[in-house]
Amino acid sequence: MSGNRDRTISVVLNVHREGALVLxxxxxxxxxxxxxxxRGFDVEVLAVADRPDVATRDALAGWTGCPLRVLEVxxxxxxxxxxxxxAAACGTWIGFLDGDDxxxxxxxxxxxxxxxxxxxxxxxxxxxxxxxxxxxxxxxxPDWDEPGFDLAxxxxxxxxxxxxxxRRAVYLATPYRANELANGLGYEDWSWNMATIAAGCRHKxxxxxxxAVRQKxxxxxxxxxxxxxxxxxxxxxxxxxxxxx
Amino acid sequence: xxxxxxxxxxxxRLPGLGGRxxxxxxxxxxxxxxxxxxxxxxxARKARDVSxxxxxxxGLAEFRTLDPWFDETGLADVSGLKLRRSDRFGPVSxxxxxxxxxxxGVDHLVFFEAARLKDADDVxxxxxxxxxxxxxxxxxxxxxxAGPVVRFAEVLPRASEDEARLLVEMLIRAVVPRRITVxxxxxxxxxxxxxxxIERNHRVDLR
Numbered sequence: 099m100s101g102n103r104d105r106t107i108s109v110v111l112n113v114h115r116e117g118a119l120v121l122x123x124x125x126x127x128x129x130x131x132x133x134x135x136x137r138g139f140d141v142e143v144l145a146v147a148d149r150p151d152v153a154t155r156d157a158l159a160g161w162t163g164c165p166l167r168v169l170e171v172x173x174x175x176x177x178x179x180x181x182x183x184x185a186a187a188c189g190t191w192i193g194f195l196d197g198d199d200x201x202x203x204x205x206x207x208x209x210x211x212x213x214x215x216x217x218x219x220x221x222x223x224x225x226x227x228x229x230x231x232x233x234x235x236x237x238x239x240p241d242w243d244e245p246g247f248d249l250a251x252x253x254x255x256x257x258x259x260x261x262x263x264x265r266r267a268v269y270l271a272t273p274y275r276a277n278e279l280a281n282g283l284g285y286e287d288w289s290w291n292m293a294t295i296a297a298g299c300r301h302k303x304x305x306x307x308x309x310a311v312r313q314k315x316x317x318x319x320x321x322x323x324x325x326x327x328x329x330x331x332x333x334x335x336x337x338x339x340x341x342x343x
Numbered sequence: 344x345x346x347x348x349x350x351x352x353x354x355x356r357l358p359g360l361g362g363r364x365x366x367x368x369x370x371x372x373x374x375x376x377x378x379x380x381x382x383x384x385x386x387a388r389k390a391r392d393v394s395x396x397x398x399x400x401x402g403l404a405e406f407r408t409l410d411p412w413f414d415e416t417g418l419a420d421v422s423g424l425k426l427r428r429s430d431r432f433g434p435v436s437x438x439x440x441x442x443x444x445x446x447x448g449v450d451h452l453v454f455f456e457a458a459r460l461k462d463a464d465d466v467x468x469x470x471x472x473x474x475x476x477x478x479x480x481x482x483x484x485x486x487x488x489a490g491p492v493v494r495f496a497e498v499l500p501r502a503s504e505d506e507a508r509l510l511v512e513m514l515i516r517a518v519v520p521r522r523i524t525v526x527x528x529x530x531x532x533x534x535x536x537x538x539x540x541i542e543r544n545h546r547v548d549l550r
Contacts, residue, residue, distance in 0.1 A: 122410035129409065200409055202402040226395040227429075228402055230416045238395040240430035246384035250440045251432040253513045258429065305394065308402030310410075328512060328537055338443050338517055 106140040106190055107206050108266065110183030112176060113145055113197035117153035119312070120145075120197050121161070127195060128163040129203040137207040144186055146171060148179040154197070177274035177286035180260075184269040193263040200310040201261075208304045209263040219299045221291075222263040224307040231313035242300040250338055252292060256329075258301055260287035261309050264294075272297050275330045277322070284327030292334035348375035366503040373434045392426055399424075435506050442477075442510065443517045449475040451522040454511060454530030462526045462550065472521070477514065479507040479529045508533050515541060524548045 131141045147170045173179050209222045227237045272294045277284045351372040399421045407413050450472030455463030467474045511533045523545050525531045
């Protein structure tokens, strides 16, 4: 890093027990870093390892594809670990990646350029997600400004995945809530999406970009569904009392 | 298309249909009706679908080179994959928006099933502040006695149990009443399932 803070992107890779599957994610980060640096951005890469197993720790230790800082934490919770990544990051922006998922190589640069051109607090998402593994599918993210978009649907279904990109200030102002599955509260990403909107952020897509999300048999999402958890209560519902936007 | 939507809506009212069938028919009728979207919305949606598919195809080519195990998934191209949208605004969302508007400022929500209307009325008669009665059984009807006036608004005709449960969950969250009284099996299930979360924010009375 050259220390150009205004154009620095912090990558936060959240890992747990992915083992060697961390390596394709790191390769994806390295490809995105190369594109971002070619377009004038500085990038730092931080892995937040929450109670990692030996295989995951070894995979991180053996990585040489790009400079990597590893922060080991003992949270047992993805929401808290994301907050730890935000606290440890140095950049103007943060981009999250989960330990076995992939970005398209233009993701970091295109998201940062979109944010520089935007005049309002915005959380950025890829245009499309490619789910691979057990049940392959494509899922298109909605854009805040697209015709027919209606926020009311967000109480029924989460619109955007957790692999977001925004200014660090956005993540500091609206930290993630811990999952409390035993209390029927989960979906740290869905809760966060609603909370950021309540705080005045828009959620938009970066055209042309994509993420690949690995489908796993035993995922946090699956467990959250199994216990029929709800997102955390937030002020988001207040917005629905206003006329349809 | 609107005539077709009316026909499907008519089918939905046939006796003996299960909740899931009714929900599917309602969604189908909603899409046919075009409610909540314009022709411009539809044209924009199709253009965005094309754009998303192209982005996915470009992404796939990269992902196959980044992940040595990717090809083991058998995913060689995206042309055969169904493209879903992650957002949803359908009849349930629309019903919820109407209900939230109807119930703005309510202090006390009473969820009841049709057979226990008298019990719900008794609760409402003794309640403080603004109280609303919400029936969830089969037909989801909101009764909003704002002061002495009782107003019925049909929110979601023949709601399935899943839909009714969702509406109960979301109304609790959106209206944020100080008190909740439950004389209804669907609402009871919701409140019991999320007891710790709900009881943290509301005073709850199960009857």
